[in-house]
Each structure stands twice: as C-alpha cells, then as structure tokens.
Amino acid sequence: MEATAVAREALPPSLATRPTLRFEDAWVTGSAAVAGPAEGRGPLGHAFDEVCADHLLGRRTWERAESELHRRALDRLCGKLGLGRSDFDLLLAGDLLNQTVASAFAAREADIPFCGLYSACATFAEGLGLAAALCAAHYVRRVAVVVSSHHDAAERQYRFPTELGSQRPPTAQWTATGAVAVAVEAGAVDRALAKVLAFTPGRVLDYLVKDPFNMGAAMAPAAADTLAAHLAALGLPADSCGAVYTGDLARVGVPVCEELLRAAGWSVQVRDCGSELYDPAHQDVHAGGSGAACSALVFAARILPDLRGGTYARACLCGTGSLHSPTTYQQGESIPGIAHAVTLERVARGNGRP
C-alpha cells in the first residue's frame, strides 16, 4: 500500500511531460452501488446499496438488464442524496457493450446532458477524473458518473455465450455484474465523502498480448506506466500515498505491474479491485474480477468507506482497460491496454454526511 520513489531518475524522460490534472474544488459527495448476485455473495456484499436477485432484473435480455442496473444506480444515488435527476448538470457514463448502449439507453430517461465515455474497464476512472476537472473549473456544479457491466452480456459479446458452458483458462477473469453512480461536485467540502485530488489520463500501451482470456497481462504495462507518472506528479512522501488500487489486473496482472513499477524505480504494493470483489475461498472466478463495474463497485463499497473511516488518508484508483474488440482479435491483433489514475483524499472535517 506504500509507494516509494526509489530512483525517480529511472523513469522514462517522457513521463515528465505527461499531464496530471490537480483539483482544489472537486468532491465526491455520494455513491450508489447496485451489484449482481455473485458480487452480492462476495466479501463486499454487505456494502452494496442493492444486490439483484438474478441476472435479468425482470428484463427480457441481458443487455436490457444492464441498462436497468445503470438506471437503478443513478436512481439510488439521487435517493441517497435527496436530489432529483435535474439537480445534476452532466452525466458522464460508459460501459462495455457495443456502442455503450447500456449507458445510452439508461440516459434516455435521465434527462441529464450526457457525454459518453469509453476506456473499457478504465471508464470509471476516466469519468471520475473528467467529472472532477469540469467541477473544479466551475463549468458545472454537479456531475453524475455512472458505469456498468453485466457478466452474461459481456461474455456473449466478447468471448462465448455463457449458455455454451465453454471452459475458461485459469488466466481468464470474471466480468462483474453491477452498476455504480457517483456524484462529483464543486463547492461541497461540507458534504464531501472524499476530495478528488488529481487525475492522470494514461497512454495506450500494447505489449503484444493476443489472448482475450489474459487481459491482466495485456493491461499491466499501461497500469505501471500511468501509476509511475501519477505518483511522480503527486510528489508525496512515500508513506503518505495511502492505498494504491488497480482496477482489474487480477492475479496475473498485479505481479507484472509491480515488477514493471520496480524496474521504473517505484516500490509500490498494489491492491486490486478485481482481486477484492470476490471471495477466492468460495467463488472461483479464476484470475479475478473484471468489467467496467468491477473497480467502481470496489470504489463504492471499500475504497470510499475506508477513506472516510480513516483506514488511509489517500487512495489512488488506477482503472485498467483492454481496448480490444472481438473483431480485432479475430483479425489477429494484439490487445492494447489503457489505465487512468485518480487520487482521492480523506476529508478531515467531522461533519461529512453520515
């Protein structure tokens, strides 16, 4: 959980010119997490706002069910904050489905100006960073960031329909079912759950991994690259960086990322949302969780509560994404990786929302 700059000189020179956006007035004021059944049985099940009983949520298809997850997350966020949807100035949302339709179809009913985002499973971090930027610059007062993923919808789109019962290799990850909505606001220190401190958008890196059942390895270089740039830009003492979370590198990707960080001069012990969403003793998700909702569910159910509870003073979430499609891997292409890092800080005042 500690980030140590062993030899900052060892970083590639290009890192020095990479932008890290810093914020003085961007606050997370609320979050709502709606999880699927398997996610509800995991170690964070108690901390979700809603756990769905099944994968269809009363809809006829998995894709419609994912849109319903998206909708429920936003509705629950509004309910928790005592706000209407019109109290949000902007909706930044994305998901893994083709043409990000889970987000778009949920946004039909949101009646909030909508910008669609796509960074695969790093979409939540991209949204959080851009929302903080737009709020802190006082373009808007309040932004909703919503992401979702759905296990069955994603599997049949990216790999095989789950009805086939195809055997998955040990490096495969389990796409999480769920949706998370987070409110980011300006001028809200008195109501804040956490302060958004900084955002480093990442470069697309491709280390020529071609196996869509091994996304951890494909994303690890991008995660290390973004984390090195982000931690360098923060310039914090080694013992104050707090928890460093990757999105969904899982069991295969985490050691690769840590090794690459060490080679760049950073000794960082990484925690991974994909490794904390499920219970390895009772839930066989192979290498770990993934999906756009994965890092967002852990953010809402663990990182944010731990920050508020004082477990750590700061937390970095480095969302990770595989930017391939079925078409690209069927055409023999490798899998480009992306990672975006956002660091949040505990709000010291005792008058936060309970």
Next chain:
Amino acid sequence: MEATAVAREALPPSLATRPTLRFEDAWVTGSAAVAGPAEGRGPLGHAFDEVCADHLLGRRTWERAESELHRRALDRLCGKLGLGRSDFDLLLAGDLLNQTVASAFAAREADIPFCGLYSACATFAEGLGLAAALCAAHYVRRVAVVVSSHHDAAERQYRFPTELGSQRPPTAQWTATGAVAVAVEAGAVDRALAKVLAFTPGRVLDYLVKDPFNMGAAMAPAAADTLAAHLAALGLPADSCGAVYTGDLARVGVPVCEELLRAAGWSVQVRDCGSELYDPAHQDVHAGGSGAACSALVFAARILPDLRGGTYARACLCGTGSLHSPTTYQQGESIPGIAHAVTLERVARGNGRP
C-alpha cells in the same frame, strides 16, 4: 443561417437549467482532414489534406484501414503545425466501431495520454467541447481531437456487409470514410484559426424511431433540443449567430429539426454537414452523409475556412448521433438520439496562421 428567438418563453423550463460551458481561452490552432475516395470526389474534395485512393489504404481489413485513417490525420496535423506527437498533452478520440477500436489502435502509436469518447456521430462535437473545457481551464496546454469513420467497416457492423449489395431505402445515409484531427490550445490567440466560444452537451432523446435506415428522424429531436438550449444560452442577437450546422441529419432530419425548433420558438435555418459532404447531382448517397467523420470533415474543409475567410463571424456545429447498436435494434429497441453543440468565433486579428 440565422437564429431568431421568436418567443424564448416557449422553451421548456428545464432548458434554463441546462449547462452551457463558456470559454475565454480555447483556440482551434490547426486541423487535418483525410478523406476517402467518394468524399474526395465531393464538393469539398479540394479542401482535404489527403484523399485516399482506395478504401483499404494498404491494410488487410477495413477496420485496420480506419485506424490508418485515424493515424494519418494525427500525423498530418503534427506536420502542419510543425509539432511532434509529444507536444500534445491529451488525445480525445472516438469512432463508430465496436469498442471504438479505430481510435484505440491508432492511439497505441500516438504516445499521448488518451481518453476515449463515444457519442456516435456526435463524437467530434463532444471532443471539441471537452478539449476546449480542459484547455480553457488550463489543465492542459494542447489537446488533439481525432475522430474517424469508414463506410465499409460501419456498414458491415451496423447493417449489412457492402459485398451483399443490399438495397438501401431512400432515408438511408451514407457513412463517410475519413478521419479528422483538430488541435485545441490555451493561450494561442496569435496562432488561432478560430476561438471556441461555448459548448452545450445534449440530452439523450428517443422519439421511438426504430429504423436504422432512418437515423435523421431519430436524431432530429435531440438536435433541436440541444440547439434551442445552446442558442438560448449564447444570448446573441438574431443576426449574429452565424452559420448553424447540424452534424448529419441529412435530407430527412433537417426539416424535422427545423420544425421542432420553430415549435420551441426558434426560427433557425440549419445547414447540415451530411448534406454538404457529397454532390447530390453526381453522388447518390440517398438522404445524405453520416458517420463520425462526416461533421468533422465538413468542419475542417468548410466551416473553419469560412470562419477564417470572414463568410460568417460565428459558426455553431451541432453534432448529432444515433446511440443504437445492432443488438438493440435486433432486440426491437428504438434509436436514442444525442446532439452536442459547439460555437466557434472568428479571430479578428490578421496575424493568424495562413
């Protein structure tokens, strides 16, 4: 081309609370347009930086060709500005392919921090608006906005492979082949081609059009909604709004949009990028052009030159997008529409880049 507030009171009350982001220090400093063969034969052919001789650009697949278009647009932008790719702080990019892979695969080589966007054919306007916001707030100095679309790649993904030779109905639009890269900068008034004045992100509206061969009708309500909010927020006198362009409503969507605007109290004569990209006398594209590149190609080859040449003092580009996927229309869903509006202003000083 004139926007007249006939009765601003007739606008829905919710419009008053819609955000329009205004910028003091966001400038378009360069653009590069790479067009496909049909687009090159159109009325703007002479104004593109490159017209490709064929649809494959030496690649084995249309999807790879689209990535190549994307890459060439960014390279030509760098060449025209005398900059390296590392002179850009951020790349905002998107396209129509599943998982926006044309952008992601081109970004592998860009070595610029990358945020993926998706608003279908309104992606260019979303990118331009967000780039201006991030520059004007001085988070970054220089952003590249790149979008692309490819006729054959889009047709086989959304509708039918072009080899089938399926007959298209008269309301169908022709997905443009091309890519455009635009540079947006802060602190660049002396080098500016145009100033980015304001950005209104739009709501997702769905008027229950279900025909993917009639996207103009599906997108028209969103365009009218965003334009009404945008023009109201600008608060300019009727004769100074300049040209008002929609992205790709084409022959079917433009009259619907104008009618809806009139009902909301705005008498606006809309020009449409989808109607100006091809020559109706010699190119049968049915209702008109479409695709993420469509509005961007017309922006680079007509709107920006006309602004600089003094044809009008301001120009509004209202990008329009259909947020469906093949899965959603095969599941019987209607087509949600989105529109984002950006207004640019002529830079009066005579010392702009020639």
